[in-house]
Amino acid sequence: MSTGSVESNRNIAIHTDCITKTFGKISALNNVSLDLDKGMSVALVGANGAGKTTFMKTICGLSKPSAGRISVLSRVPDLASSKFVSSVAYLDQRHPLYEFFTVEDTIRFGAECNPNWNADEASAALELFQLSRDAKVKGLSGGQRAQLALILAMYKGSQIMLLDEPMASLDPLSRSLARDLVNRTRSQDSLLLISSHIIGELQEMCDFLVLFSRGQVKLVGTFRELVSQWEDGDIVTTDARRIPNSGNLSNDLEGLVNAILLEERYVSANVGPAAGGFE
Amino acid sequence: MTWLLRKQYRSISAWAFGLSLALLTVLFLLSITARRDAGLLRSHHCSTLSLGNYCNTAVGNFEAHSNWSTGILIVLLYAAPAILGVVLGITVVAREFESGTVSLVWLQSLSRTRWIWAKTAFAGAIAASCAILICVAAGIWGNDVYLRLLSPSPLTSRIFDTSGIVVVGYVATAFGIGVLAGAIFRRSGVGFTIALASFGLVRVLIEKLLRPLVEGTRFQSLSVQPPYTPVNGLLLHEGYAPLGSFHPPNSGSLTISSVCQSASQTQSQYANQAFTSCLRSHGLHFVVQYVPDSSYWIGQWVEFGTCLAIAGVAIWISRKVLDRADL
Numbered sequence: 001m002s003t004g005s006v007e008s009n010r011n012i013a014i015h016t017d018c019i020t021k022t023f024g025k026i027s028a029l030n031n032v033s034l035d036l037d038k039g040m041s042v043a044l045v046g047a048n049g050a051g052k053t054t055f056m057k058t059i060c061g062l063s064k065p066s067a068g069r070i071s072v073l074s075r076v077p078d079l080a081s082s083k084f085v086s087s088v089a090y091l092d093q094r095h096p097l098y099e100f101f102t103v104e105d106t107i108r109f110g111a112e113c114n115p116n117w118n119a120d121e122a123s124a125a126l127e128l129f130q131l132s133r134d135a136k137v138k139g140l141s142g143g144q145r146a147q148l149a150l151i152l153a154m155y156k157g158s159q160i161m162l163l164d165e166p167m168a169s170l171d172p173l174s175r176s177l178a179r180d181l182v183n184r185t186r187s188q189d190s191l192l193l194i195s196s197h198i199i200g201e202l203q204e205m206c207d208f209l210v211l212f213s214r215g216q217v218k219l220v221g222t223f224r225e226l227v228s229q230w231e232d233g234d235i236v237t238t239d240a241r242r243i244p245n246s247g248n249l250s251n252d253l254e255g256l257v258n259a260i261l262l263e264e265r266y267v268s269a270n271v272g273p274a275a276g277g278f279e
Numbered sequence: 280m281t282w283l284l285r286k287q288y289r290s291i292s293a294w295a296f297g298l299s300l301a302l303l304t305v306l307f308l309l310s311i312t313a314r315r316d317a318g319l320l321r322s323h324h325c326s327t328l329s330l331g332n333y334c335n336t337a338v339g340n341f342e343a344h345s346n347w348s349t350g351i352l353i354v355l356l357y358a359a360p361a362i363l364g365v366v367l368g369i370t371v372v373a374r375e376f377e378s379g380t381v382s383l384v385w386l387q388s389l390s391r392t393r394w395i396w397a398k399t400a401f402a403g404a405i406a407a408s409c410a411i412l413i414c415v416a417a418g419i420w421g422n423d424v425y426l427r428l429l430s431p432s433p434l435t436s437r438i439f440d441t442s443g444i445v446v447v448g449y450v451a452t453a454f455g456i457g458v459l460a461g462a463i464f465r466r467s468g469v470g471f472t473i474a475l476a477s478f479g480l481v482r483v484l485i486e487k488l489l490r491p492l493v494e495g496t497r498f499q500s501l502s503v504q505p506p507y508t509p510v511n512g513l514l515l516h517e518g519y520a521p522l523g524s525f526h527p528p529n530s531g532s533l534t535i536s537s538v539c540q541s542a543s544q545t546q547s548q549y550a551n552q553a554f555t556s557c558l559r560s561h562g563l564h565f566v567v568q569y570v571p572d573s574s575y576w577i578g579q580w581v582e583f584g585t586c587l588a589i590a591g592v593a594i595w596i597s598r599k600v601l602d603r604a605d606l
Contacts, residue, residue, distance in 0.1 A: 057382075064603070082389060082390040088386060090386045092379070096379035096380045097383065098286075098378075098383075100286065100289075109283060110387075112282055112283060113388055114387055114388040116388070149383075156387070
């Protein structure tokens with residue numbers, strides 16, 4: 001069983017108890033137990049196929065666990081419940097949008113479907129990203145679609161925001177704008193979960209980190225705790241065993257961390273805030 | 280929600296109404312020539328073809344003149360409700376899955392239940408409106424002119440199936456099956472093919488199993504000499520039976536008693552007084568088994584209700600399937 005608890009107070013927003021999700025013989029989530037509180041911003045990291053997206057989909061009710069229990073704001077995820085779907089916003093990593101809409105239509109869609117829609121902030125974000133209201137969605141670039149999808153999720157007015165790789169197709173300037181937007185929208189009443197492979201950016205938006213490996217939670221902690229264990233100049237790939245609380249890291253985990261870092265080019269990056277994070 | 284649905288269904292409703300209006304227009308134009316031809320036939324007293332074939336030549340000419348258009352349009356009248364219903368049904372769920380917008384729309388603040396019902400109602404209303412147009416079109420063209428003349432009973436399959444309230448029922452059934460196929464297969468192409476095949480099967484089952492239960496049959500003794508008594512209904516069987524009995528032997532075939540065979544061969548078989556006398560002397564009479572035309576509306580309403588029930592069950596199952604859906 002993989003267990004983790006990130007406590008800022010005891011105002012639990014998400015509670016998962018031994019959730020398992022299997023697709024045939026593949027186990028996407030394996031006995032994941034995790035408590036996440038309101039007011040937190042949590043980074044989900046892990047290699048491709050580690051279970052981050054499945055975990056998010058399970059939280060928001062798009063995927064049902066094969067075993068285990070989930071409680072989101074004291075409710076079982078249920079897409080048939082308007083109270084539940086009002087409380088959760090999810091940004092799919094594929095950024096699905098209605099192709100026949102214009103940007104204006106998409107914003108109106110958000111407003112029509114969500115009573116807590118923040119129209120002023122959404123308009124400001126459109127200006128920030130310089131998205132033309134008259135532009136057809138099918139004519140938008142991948143990055144512009146990501147921007148629009150992010151606006152749709154962020155200003156829905158939900159207490160729990162699940163963003164699955166929101167920055168993946170954004171250019172450096174847009175990433176910076178998106179980071180600002182996310183940081184502005186965070187509140188003490190909300191819980192923010194972001195999955196990404198770009199640790200440096202996550203560090204700017206999140207306080208906590210949850211590392212997934214092969215469907216299990218392998219590491220839970222604050223960025224501050226993690227960073228304090230390393231010194232500037234450390235090469236992370238060669239020092240995986242120094243990750244805090246990792247005491248007896250299994251060989252699998254060592255390999256995983258190394259693989260993540262190698263895959264995502266962290267290998268050449270120095271560690272520490274002064275060096276610009278983990279990337 | 281209404282705004283979203285209007286946007287979402289703008290093109291497909293244009294297609295559906297376009298198809299229905301095109302059918303309506305063609306049938307309306309054909310009805311003009313059809314009425315003229317029908318008038319000619321009626322002037323030769325060939326408006327009823329229940330028994331006897333003395334109008335064969337006139338009817339043959341009429342059919343030769345109208346055969347191609349009648350054939351094509353009957354196929355259209357059968358196919359249009361099925362295609363319209365299934366296509367509109369498939370769009371409710373499958374297109375959202377295909378475009379990936381399910382994860383977008385299901386996590387807006389309106390619940391999935393509300394989303395499903397609103398889409399079903401909206402698309403269903405479009406399907407029903409198109410069905411009514413087709414129903415009117417079939418009524419204008421076929422009910423009183425072409426089809427009624429060629430098949431005198433409104434209970435004949437090609438009239439019963441393509442006119443009246445059952446057309447709306449068939450569209451509803453096709454729609455419900457389309458919604459269900461979309462929910463199960465999540466792909467328009469596969470869903471459309473399977474839904475269409477399933478709808479065809481349902482139609483056959485209704486016709487073979489339900490319809491005979493609803494439409495009660497009757498027996499009647501008829502004269503074999505002019506003036507012939509018309510049968511106001513759908514003829515099922517005919518034959519010769521002993522006086523006092525109304526069950527013709529060997530259903531489906533015209534059995535001439537062997538005892539009167541020689542008499543029947545002297546002149547034409549129906550207008551033969553000797554033949555009639557022979558039958559009477561041997562205690563036989565001519566019997567028909569038929570479904571009275573008065574069963575038409577009972578059959579229409581029962582079938583309509585059954586179709587709506589099937590559609591309702593299919594949509595209910597769709598919701599259950601979606602409740603268990605995993606993305």
